[in-house]
Amino acid sequence: MTSPQIEIQLIAVVVAIACAIPGVFLVLRKMALISDAISHSILPGIVIGFFITQDLNSPFLILLAALTGLLTVVLVEIIQKTGLVKEDTAIGLVFPMLFSVGVIMIAKNANDVHLDVDAVLLGELAFAPFDRLLISGMDLGPKSLWVMGVVLLITVFLLFMFFKELKVSTFDSGLSSALGFSPILMHYGLMSVSSITVVGAFDAVGAILVVALMIAPAATAYLLTNDLKKMLWISIALGVFSAVAGYWFAHFIDASISGSMTTVLGIVFLGVYLFAPQKGLISVLYRQKQQRTEVSLLTFLLHLNNHSEENERHLNHLNEHINWQKVRAKTVVELGVKNNLITIKHDVVSLTEKGNDFTKLALEYIITNKDEKIEHMKEDFFLFRG
Amino acid sequence: METKFAVKIDDLTVAYDYKPVLWDIDLAIPEGVLMAIVGPNGAGKSTLIKAILGIIKPIAGSVSIYDQPYEKQRKLVAYVPQKGTVDWDFPTTALDVVMMGTYGDLGWIKRPGQKEKKASLEALEKVGMLSFKNRQISQLSGGQQQRVFLARALVQNASIYFMDEPFQGVDASTEIAIINILKELRKAGKTLIVVHHDLQTVPEYFDWVTFLNVKKIATGPVKEIFNDDNLTKTYGINYKVAINK
Ligand SMILES: Nc1ncnc2c1ncn2[C@@H]1O[C@H](COP(=O)(O)OP(=O)(O)OP(=O)(O)O)[C@@H](O)[C@H]1O
Numbered sequence: 229m230t231s232p233q234i235e236i237q238l239i240a241v242v243v244a245i246a247c248a249i250p251g252v253f254l255v256l257r258k259m260a261l262i263s264d265a266i267s268h269s270i271l272p273g274i275v276i277g278f279f280i281t282q283d284l285n286s287p288f289l290i291l292l293a294a295l296t297g298l299l300t301v302v303l304v305e306i307i308q309k310t311g312l313v314k315e316d317t318a319i320g321l322v323f324p325m326l327f328s329v330g331v332i333m334i335a336k337n338a339n340d341v342h343l344d345v346d347a348v349l350l351g352e353l354a355f356a357p358f359d360r361l362l363i364s365g366m367d368l369g370p371k372s373l374w375v376m377g378v379v380l381l382i383t384v385f386l387l388f389m390f391f392k393e394l395k396v397s398t399f400d401s402g403l404s405s406a407l408g409f410s411p412i413l414m415h416y417g418l419m420s421v422s423s424i425t426v427v428g429a430f431d432a433v434g435a436i437l438v439v440a441l442m443i444a445p446a447a448t449a450y451l452l453t454n455d456l457k458k459m460l461w462i463s464i465a466l467g468v469f470s471a472v473a474g475y476w477f478a479h480f481i482d483a484s485i486s487g488s489m490t491t492v493l494g495i496v497f498l499g500v501y502l503f504a505p506q507k508g509l510i511s512v513l514y515r516q517k518q519q520r521t522e523v524s525l526l527t528f529l530l531h532l533n534n535h536s537e538e539n540e541r542h543l544n545h546l547n548e549h550i551n552w553q554k555v556r557a558k559t560v561v562e563l564g565v566k567n568n569l570i571t572i573k574h575d576v577v578s579l580t581e582k583g584n585d586f587t588k589l590a591l592e593y594i595i596t597n598k599d600e601k602i603e604h605m606k607e608d609f610f611l612f613r614g
Numbered sequence: 615m616e617t618k619f620a621v622k623i624d625d626l627t628v629a630y631d632y633k634p635v636l637w638d639i640d641l642a643i644p645e646g647v648l649m650a651i652v653g654p655n656g657a658g659k660s661t662l663i664k665a666i667l668g669i670i671k672p673i674a675g676s677v678s679i680y681d682q683p684y685e686k687q688r689k690l691v692a693y694v695p696q697k698g699t700v701d702w703d704f705p706t707t708a709l710d711v712v713m714m715g716t717y718g719d720l721g722w723i724k725r726p727g728q729k730e731k732k733a734s735l736e737a738l739e740k741v742g743m744l745s746f747k748n749r750q751i752s753q754l755s756g757g758q759q760q761r762v763f764l765a766r767a768l769v770q771n772a773s774i775y776f777m778d779e780p781f782q783g784v785d786a787s788t789e790i791a792i793i794n795i796l797k798e799l800r801k802a803g804k805t806l807i808v809v810h811h812d813l814q815t816v817p818e819y820f821d822w823v824t825f826l827n828v829k830k831i832a833t834g835p836v837k838e839i840f841n842d843d844n845l846t847k848t849y850g851i852n853y854k855v856a857i858n859k
């Protein structure tokens with residue numbers, strides 16, 4: 229690897245982590261759309277900042293643009309509070325307006341501004357290493373790496389300090405304010421961090437990839453865990469993976485780096501959406517099918533429990549007692565045999581001792597809906613997992 | 615000796631869109647009572663609690679908690695809402711939800727440790743939910759969720775507890791377990807304000823009662839004021855039908 233290659237990947241990784249952290253909370257607060265809004269509506273802030281500083285990486289520009297991001301949030305809330313339109317509509321009203329103000333400002337001053345809308349939206353990671361941070365002639369590395377490094381440090385520090393406050397205000401804002409952690413303060417804190425992250429990253433990776441890096445890893449992680457801390461770690465890992473994999477993908481097919489990273493993010497989400505162990509589509513379908521079989525098995529066991537006559541317990545008799553349309557009797561019998569619940573002798577089925585106990589407990593559970601007694605049965609049967 | 619009041623409400627009027635749902639309420643709740651708020655559906659019971667807790671702004675009147683506005687006394691108060699407005703799909707377990715109750719005592723930045731965890735596990739045990747501690751909260755039944763929120767209120771270590779229909783959707787044995795917890799809390803000197811629908815159990819469970827139907831009809835010791843007269847005023851002439859339902 230050449231040193232620009234390493235630098236590009238380093239920038240991408242730092243951006244990915246800095247985006248993943250606020251992204252988790254945005255997704256949990258069902259505010260994914262607001263990151264999209266911020267990423268566009270900061271444009272006028274960037275343009276004004278650029279007039280003043282002539283430097284896309286200047287901290288002053290970043291602050292000014294981040295303030296435009298906050299302005300978006302405030303405007304959305306004001307419109308929403310009128311009660312006339314819903315939040316998504318308010319977002320749809322605000323950000324195109326601010327964005328177009330930015331576009332007009334660029335167009336009017338096209339001669340003085342070396343800034344175009346494409347660059348803001350799509351960015352070009354490949355050029356990031358060329359803009360160096362020079363202090364008294366010393367080359368300290370790419371500017372955007374420094375900018376995003378600082379943003380990341382701030383984000384991690386704030387997350388570390390206010391994790392529990394963020395958690396409780398996201399989960400239950402009523403409790404949060406009762407406990408003295410103002411949900412409004414947390415809301416604007418999160419919005420500020422998101423704005424600063426978007427502004428800091430847009431120059432290197434473009435607004436679209438910033439949004440993708442905020443939302444996709446968090447949405448993917450959400451499918452994989454029921455634990456907030458793990459969700460954060462998984463999001464970070466997925467963001468880093470997509471950044472590096474996207475870079476090499478772009479390298480080999482000679483395509484836009486940002487575009488490739490976004491594509492990888494999409495593919496990873498799709499893969500997890502299909503194959504996630506619990507919430508994934510395939511496992512949900514499998515579980516439903518399995519539950520159907522188990523319900524049939526249980527009906528069958530109850531039938532065996534109620535009848536000692538041999539003709540009632542003959543395999544050929546099965547179809548009358550198991551819903552043939554939905555589940556094949558063979559699957560049901562196999563499941564019963566596999567779990568040692570039934571034995572078959574000369575095509576006549578009998579309950580084993582374990583089958584007897586199982587039937588009793590299952591019946592009890594279904595009637596009383598008490599979970600305690602069937603804890604050990606959850607391992608093998610989906611039916612009891614609620 | 616002068617009675618100390620945990621909650622004092624003066625001339626409180628609350629309206630949704632200009633339609634008053636609570637009209638000129640005066641109410642003083644003495645410290646250390648286990649009080650039922652009773653009244654028909656839509657009487658404004660939930661609204662009264664929300665107004666006390668500043669969740670809804672009243673159009674007139676004032677509320678004080680131990681002689682101070684609620685904003686200054688937040689930490690003295692725990693609240694179990696009728697229907698939690700939490701995000702049920704949030705990645706969090708029953709134990710984690712209960713732990714959140716301890717955050718208030720911790721204050722900003724400081725994180726929960728072993729002590730908080732132990733208190734939370736004990737609270738879960740009290741409400742009979744210990745075996746569910748690692749369940750994601752959306753995978754609990756309605757009554758189980760209610761119990762988790764009760765446990766959370768318990769660890770909040772408050773002086774005044776507001777509970778909006780804590781017995782809704784819980785089975786008989788859990789109801790007894792919960793009322794025993796409430797009675798224990800009262801013994802420990804706490805004040806409990808509970809919205810309650812089952813009129814039959816009021817004399818057995820509570821020592822104080824407030825009848826509410828848009829206006830305050832009566833408030834006082836169950837022994838003295840829980841009678842036909844007040845029940846009729848609150849529920850109308852057919853209240854006995856309501857009891858037997
Ligand atoms: N958000 C709201 N907007 C408008 N009206 C409301 C709102 N919430 C409640 N109301 C009305 O205010 C009145 C009091 O409602 P409240 O929820 O306090 O009743 P409640 O006594 O708690 O009833 P329940 O026993 O059914 O819980 C009702 O007439 C209700 O329709």
Ligand SMILES: [Mg+2]
Pocket residue numbers: 659660661696778
């Ligand atoms: Mg109510």
